[in-house]
Amino acid sequence: MRTRSVITLTALAAAAALALTACSGGGDPLSADAPATPADGIIVGSADFPESQLLATIYAQALDAAGIDATTKLNIGSREVYIPALLDGSINLLPEYSGATLSYLNKESEATAPDEVNTALGEALPDGISMLTPSDAQDSDVLAVTRATADKYNLKTIEDLAAHAGDMVLGGPPEWKTRHEGVLGLEEVYGATFKEFRTLDVGGPLTISALTNGQIDAADLYSTSPAIEENDFVSLVDNKNLFRAQNIVPIIAEDQATDEVTKVLDAISAALTTEDLITMNGRLANEESIDDVAADWLAEHDLS
Amino acid sequence: MIDYLIDPAHWTGSDAIGVLIVQHLVYTGIALLVAALIGVPIGLYVGHTGKGTFLIAGVANALRALPTLGLVILLVLIIAPVFASELAFVVPSLIVLVLLAVPPIMTNTYAGIRAVDASAVDAAVGMGYRPLKVLFAVQVPCALPLILSGFRGATLQVISTATIAAYVSLGGLGRLIIDGRAQNDYDQMMVGAVLVALLALLVDLGIGLIGRFAVSPGLTRRRIRSATRPTTPRPTTPSPASSALVAP
Numbered sequence: 001m002r003t004r005s006v007i008t009l010t011a012l013a014a015a016a017a018l019a020l021t022a023c024s025g026g027g028d029p030l031s032a033d034a035p036a037t038p039a040d041g042i043i044v045g046s047a048d049f050p051e052s053q054l055l056a057t058i059y060a061q062a063l064d065a066a067g068i069d070a071t072t073k074l075n076i077g078s079r080e081v082y083i084p085a086l087l088d089g090s091i092n093l094l095p096e097y098s099g100a101t102l103s104y105l106n107k108e109s110e111a112t113a114p115d116e117v118n119t120a121l122g123e124a125l126p127d128g129i130s131m132l133t134p135s136d137a138q139d140s141d142v143l144a145v146t147r148a149t150a151d152k153y154n155l156k157t158i159e160d161l162a163a164h165a166g167d168m169v170l171g172g173p174p175e176w177k178t179r180h181e182g183v184l185g186l187e188e189v190y191g192a193t194f195k196e197f198r199t200l201d202v203g204g205p206l207t208i209s210a211l212t213n214g215q216i217d218a219a220d221l222y223s224t225s226p227a228i229e230e231n232d233f234v235s236l237v238d239n240k241n242l243f244r245a246q247n248i249v250p251i252i253a254e255d256q257a258t259d260e261v262t263k264v265l266d267a268i269s270a271a272l273t274t275e276d277l278i279t280m281n282g283r284l285a286n287e288e289s290i291d292d293v294a295a296d297w298l299a300e301h302d303l304s
Numbered sequence: 305m306i307d308y309l310i311d312p313a314h315w316t317g318s319d320a321i322g323v324l325i326v327q328h329l330v331y332t333g334i335a336l337l338v339a340a341l342i343g344v345p346i347g348l349y350v351g352h353t354g355k356g357t358f359l360i361a362g363v364a365n366a367l368r369a370l371p372t373l374g375l376v377i378l379l380v381l382i383i384a385p386v387f388a389s390e391l392a393f394v395v396p397s398l399i400v401l402v403l404l405a406v407p408p409i410m411t412n413t414y415a416g417i418r419a420v421d422a423s424a425v426d427a428a429v430g431m432g433y434r435p436l437k438v439l440f441a442v443q444v445p446c447a448l449p450l451i452l453s454g455f456r457g458a459t460l461q462v463i464s465t466a467t468i469a470a471y472v473s474l475g476g477l478g479r480l481i482i483d484g485r486a487q488n489d490y491d492q493m494m495v496g497a498v499l500v501a502l503l504a505l506l507v508d509l510g511i512g513l514i515g516r517f518a519v520s521p522g523l524t525r526r527r528i529r530s531a532t533r534p535t536t537p538r539p540t541t542p543s544p545a546s547s548a549l550v551a552p
Contacts, residue, residue, distance in 0.1 A: 077485070077486075078486050078487075078488070080486070080487060080488030081485075081488055084488075171473070173486060174482055174483045174485075174486035174487065175486045175487060177483065177487070178487050196318075198473040199470070199473050199479070199482070199483065200472070200473050205377075205381060206377065206380060206381075206472060206473075209380065209381050209384045210384065210392075210473075212384075212385075213384040213385050213387075213388065213392060214388040214389075215384065215387075215388065215389065215390065215392050215393070215473075
């Protein structure tokens, strides 16, 4: 039947044409061609938790307000995913935490105090990537227990906890299983070997719920988490400095770090405090939008 | 990926691949059992009596549309205050898996019962069978191929979705996928994904094999006679007994 075969042939030809267009002009869409000038726009990336997304949005909004084109790629994933993205050019700026980035880039580093960490980080960053002025604001990992547990074992520091760790269940994100600032470090530095490790989320609702309701005894939370005050958790003091200083610092691709960009970001870093972060995290936990919270902070500090 | 499988460190400890597979199968098994306990009686009732067919279709379709990952997390947050132990994570995961498995089992049971040859049911009623005996002696055996296919569909869905249990700190093959992603270890992720697919295939083949033995051979070799073509009686040769009667 002629009509049938004509229709079939047309359909096949269309399908073949579509397939062939996929073969040509490929190339890696993520690869950066020539070094991008700031006119091409800054791409700000972030990790997959609200505070990182908030900081990235603050950077992007401030850059926009200063007339520099900035877009965001939020919620990329954990450090093991977004640092490679920075290295291959898919993003060119991100808000980082000095100590954790240092651990990632240089496992051998022994720096723990803020100044040491900043210096060591500057040396550890690969070619083409640089750090701008760090902020005084910090958000470090903290091992938290409930008030009841702290009273029961009389816990003030992680060292106090180590003696009882064998009876306790630790909860944290999947990265903690293999990270030095996690299960491995707790064993090496404090000698704390927990009965069990439960893989939950990054200090989010699952972890907080599990700590409140007893499925875990100790949790990895972040020090600016509003949940610590709301639920009367006790943040154990890291007396042996396993969790090193975590100042908020912009990590940027060198070719994007023009004077204007640097000025904007330095102003943000100077104005940001840990208390600000706690307040903003509280607002985010009340389901206010990241854009609104960022805009409000910038307005308060005359940076918008 | 092969390196990951060969490495003996991945076969020992609490996260061993063997342990994860067993956990995965346990979650699947329990979910299917509970789903069968719920779905099969409802399907049998609706199929046999014909009442509530509209309801069954609506409920089944609504359950299929559930976003499983979101529901698991929501249920964990709601149920966690009740249990102080791992059950706070196990119960929500199982609830979600059961909700996922009930529609295929329920609708296939119902469809299977409806598709039973009406004359077989009629013959059974004519022989004096009570309704329950009609159901279990005639309708269920005839409907078995469709019921089993409902189980196969449900099993496939549950095995692939049981990976979400790992999101709320449980075991199962999802552990490899989630940990692999967070640790940027794509070998681990691949192994998890491939093992889930292989497991689903193997269990599916297993159920097919069970069907081969459980389903009555009369069903599988059934030839369908056309209603319009008249059946002609086969010519019979006279037997010695009947010709003896006729002979003088």
